[in-house]
Amino acid sequence: MFLTSIEERMLRGDFGPAVQWAMELLAKYGDAVGAERLIDINNVHGLVPYPELVEIMRLEKCKLKVKCTNHIVPFPDEWKEIGMPDKDYDRQREFCQLCRKIGAINTFTCAPYQVGNVPVFGEHIVWTESFAQVFANSVIGARTNNEGIQSSLASALTGKTPKFGYHLDENRKGSVLIKIQTRLETPQEYSALGYYAGRICRSEIPVFKGIRKTPSIEQYKGLCSALRTTGSMCLFHIAGLTPEAKSKVLFREGKPSDKTSFGKEELKDSFERLSTASDGKVDLAVFGCPHASIYEIQKIAFLLNGRKIHRDVKLWVLTSNVIKSLATIMGYTDIIEKAGGRLLANSCDLMNGRRFHLFNMPFEHIDVYVTDSGKHGYYASQLLPGKKIIVSTTAKCIEAAVKGIFK
Amino acid sequence: MSIQFRCRKIVGGKAEGVALVTNVPISFWGGIDPLTGEILDKESRECGKSIKDKIFVFPFGKGSSALSGRLSSMCRMRTGPKALVNTKLDSNLVLGALVSALPLVLIDEEIMHKIKTGDYLKVYADEEIIEVVGT
Numbered sequence: 001m002f003l004t005s006i007e008e009r010m011l012r013g014d015f016g017p018a019v020q021w022a023m024e025l026l027a028k029y030g031d032a033v034g035a036e037r038l039i040d041i042n043n044v045h046g047l048v049p050y051p052e053l054v055e056i057m058r059l060e061k062c063k064l065k066v067k068c069t070n071h072i073v074p075f076p077d078e079w080k081e082i083g084m085p086d087k088d089y090d091r092q093r094e095f096c097q098l099c100r101k102i103g104a105i106n107t108f109t110c111a112p113y114q115v116g117n118v119p120v121f122g123e124h125i126v127w128t129e130s131f132a133q134v135f136a137n138s139v140i141g142a143r144t145n146n147e148g149i150q151s152s153l154a155s156a157l158t159g160k161t162p163k164f165g166y167h168l169d170e171n172r173k174g175s176v177l178i179k180i181q182t183r184l185e186t187p188q189e190y191s192a193l194g195y196y197a198g199r200i201c202r203s204e205i206p207v208f209k210g211i212r213k214t215p216s217i218e219q220y221k222g223l224c225s226a227l228r229t230t231g232s233m234c235l236f237h238i239a240g241l242t243p244e245a246k247s248k249v250l251f252r253e254g255k256p257s258d259k260t261s262f263g264k265e266e267l268k269d270s271f272e273r274l275s276t277a278s279d280g281k282v283d284l285a286v287f288g289c290p291h292a293s294i295y296e297i298q299k300i301a302f303l304l305n306g307r308k309i310h311r312d313v314k315l316w317v318l319t320s321n322v323i324k325s326l327a328t329i330m331g332y333t334d335i336i337e338k339a340g341g342r343l344l345a346n347s348c349d350l351m352n353g354r355r356f357h358l359f360n361m362p363f364e365h366i367d368v369y370v371t372d373s374g375k376h377g378y379y380a381s382q383l384l385p386g387k388k389i390i391v392s393t394t395a396k397c398i399e400a401a402v403k404g405i406f407k
Numbered sequence: 408m409s410i411q412f413r414c415r416k417i418v419g420g421k422a423e424g425v426a427l428v429t430n431v432p433i434s435f436w437g438g439i440d441p442l443t444g445e446i447l448d449k450e451s452r453e454c455g456k457s458i459k460d461k462i463f464v465f466p467f468g469k470g471s472s473a474l475s476g477r478l479s480s481m482c483r484m485r486t487g488p489k490a491l492v493n494t495k496l497d498s499n500l501v502l503g504a505l506v507s508a509l510p511l512v513l514i515d516e517e518i519m520h521k522i523k524t525g526d527y528l529k530v531y532a533d534e535e536i537i538e539v540v541g542t
Contacts, residue, residue, distance in 0.1 A: 025505070025506070028505050029498075029501065029502060029505060032417050032418055032501045032505060032511075033417075033496060033498055033501055046472075048476065050476050050479075050480070052479065052506070128472045128473075129472055130470060130471050130472045133472060145498045146472055146497070146498050146499045147472065147498070147499065147502075148472055148473075148474060148475030148476060148498075148499045148502040148503065149473070149475060149476040150475055150476070150479075150502050150505075150506050151475075151502050164498075165498060198469070202432055202466070202467075202469070203432070203466075203467055203495055203497075228469075228470060229434075229469075229470050230469065230470075231432075231469055232432055232467055232468055232469040232470070232497060350437075378437075379436075379437040381449075382437045382438060382447045382448060382449070383437055383447070385447070
C-alpha cells in the first residue's frame with residue numbers, strides 16, 4: 001500500500017510509539033484487504049477497555065488525532081447494585097481517566113448518534129458496533145467498513161483508514177431485491193424484516209422495495225440492528241427512501257443478483273424464530289437494545305406511570321450515561337424507579353454472556369426473559385441457553401412485567 | 408494421499424490441524440463461547456463443537472463487530488483456532504487475525520464444500536496452498 005511521507009514518518013516513530021503502533025497496524029490491515037492507500041477521516045467510534053489497547057493508550061505522548069466517542073463497556077454506573085466486584089469498577093475508572101487524557105469522549109454507548117456523534121452524508125468514518133455501522137451507512141449515507149476495536153484506536157490516533165470496501169462507490173450498490181408485501185408498523189416488525197434479510201442475503205446488500213412511508217428512527221433502529229445479527233453486511237437500501245436510493249436504485253450488475261419477497265408468512269416465521277417461547281411467568285424484562293433513546297425511555301415511563309412492576313420481575317432499561325442524565329432531568333428515571341424498574345447506564349446485560357451478574361439474579365433463577373428488541377432476543381437465545389426468550393412490543397413487554405406473566 | 412488446493416493469502420503464516428467446517432456465517436460474539444471455543448449458534452450444524460486449536464473453515468463472520476477483539480482474547484486464553492479459512496473477505500476478521508498472528512486465507516465456495524469436519528488440513532498462507540491430508 002502506498003504511504004505518504006507523513007504516513008511514513010508515523011510508521012518510523014517520529015510521532016511517538018502509540019502513533020507508530022497505529023500506523024503499523026493500518027499498513028498491515030491495508031495490505032491484507034488490498035487497499036491502495038489510506039484516506040483521511042475525522043470521526044471514530046469504538047474505544048473499549050481491552051487490556052492490549054489500554055497498554056497503547058498508556059504510552060508516552062498518546063493523544064488522539066481526531067474526534068472519537070467510546071463504545072459500550074462491561075462496567076455500568078450501577079455496578080454496586082448488580083453485584084460487580086470493586087476491582088472491575090477500578091478498571092473502568094482507570095479507563096475513563098485515560099480516555100479523558102488522550103481525548104476520547106466517554107459516551108459508552110452502542111448508539112453514538114444519540115449522544116452527539118452524528119456523521120454527515122458521504123463522510124468517511126471508522127465505527128465499531130455492528131448496528132451503528134449499518135445505521136450510519138444506510139440511514140445517514142456516511143461510509144464505514146466493519147471496523148473492530150483495534151482499527152478504531154489506530155484510526156483515532158492517526159486520522160487515517162485504508163480506502164476499501166464501503167468507502168468506495170462501486171461497493172455500495174445493491175445485490176438482492178426484497179419486495180415487501182406486508183404492512184410493517186412496529187419496530188419489532190422491522191426487526192423481523194432485518195432478521196429475515198440478514199439470513200437470506202448473508203454478506204450481500206439488500207434493496208427493499210415496497211416500503212412507502214419513511215420509517216421512524218425507532219423502526220430504522222429495529223431494522224438495522226436485526227439485519228446485522230444474521231447478516232454481515234454494513235449497508236441496505238430502501239428504494240425511494242434511503243439517501244443513496246432516493247431517485248434511482250443502483251444494482252451492482254445493473255440488475256439484482258437475486259430476488260425474494262417478504263410477506264405475512266415470512267413475518268410470522270421470523271417472529272417465531274426470534275422468540276423461543278410465547279408465554280410464561282416473567283423473570284426479567286429488558287429494554288434498550290441498542291441503547292434506549294430519550295423517546296424510548298419516555299414511552300416506557302408513560303406506560304409505567306403510577307403502576308408497580310410485579311415483585312418477581314426485574315425490569316432494566318439499557319442506555320448511555322448521557323441519555324440517563326436527561327431521563328433523570330425529565331423525571332422519567334424517577335417514574336421507572338418508583339414502579340420498581342431501573343436504568344442501567346453505559347452497559348448491557350449480555351456483554352459478558354453467562355458470566356454476567358445478570359442484575360444480581362442467579363442464572364438458574366431465570367426462566368422467562370422478555371425484551372422489545374429483536375437483536376437482544378437473538379443474542380439472548382444464544383447466550384442464555386435453555387431460557388425462554390420472548391420478543392414483543394414495548395407495551396406488551398411492560399404489561400408482562402407488571403402482571404408477572406406473558407400471555 | 409493428499410489433495411492440494413489454491414487459496415488467496417490475506418494474513419500470512421502456516422498452520423496445520425483438524426478442520427472444523429461450518430457452512431453458515433458465524434458471530435464470534437454470542438455465537439461462540441470465548442471460554443471454551445464452543446459454537447453456540449444453533450444455525451450451525453457444528454453447534455456444540457469447539458473451534459479451539461482447529462483450522463476453522465467458514466464463509467465469513469456475521470453479527471457483532473466485537474469479532475476482532477473476541478478473537479484476540481480467545482487466542483490469548485488459548486481457546487482460539489490455529490488458522491482461518493474463509494470464502495469472502497471480512498474486514499473485522501482480518502483485524503482479529505492480524506493482531507493474533509493467525510494465518511487467514513480465502514478459498515472458493517466449491518472448495519469449501521470439499522473439506523469436511525475432521526479432515527487434517529495444512530495451511531500454507533504465504534505459498535497460497537492448502538493441503539487436505541489423508542483423504
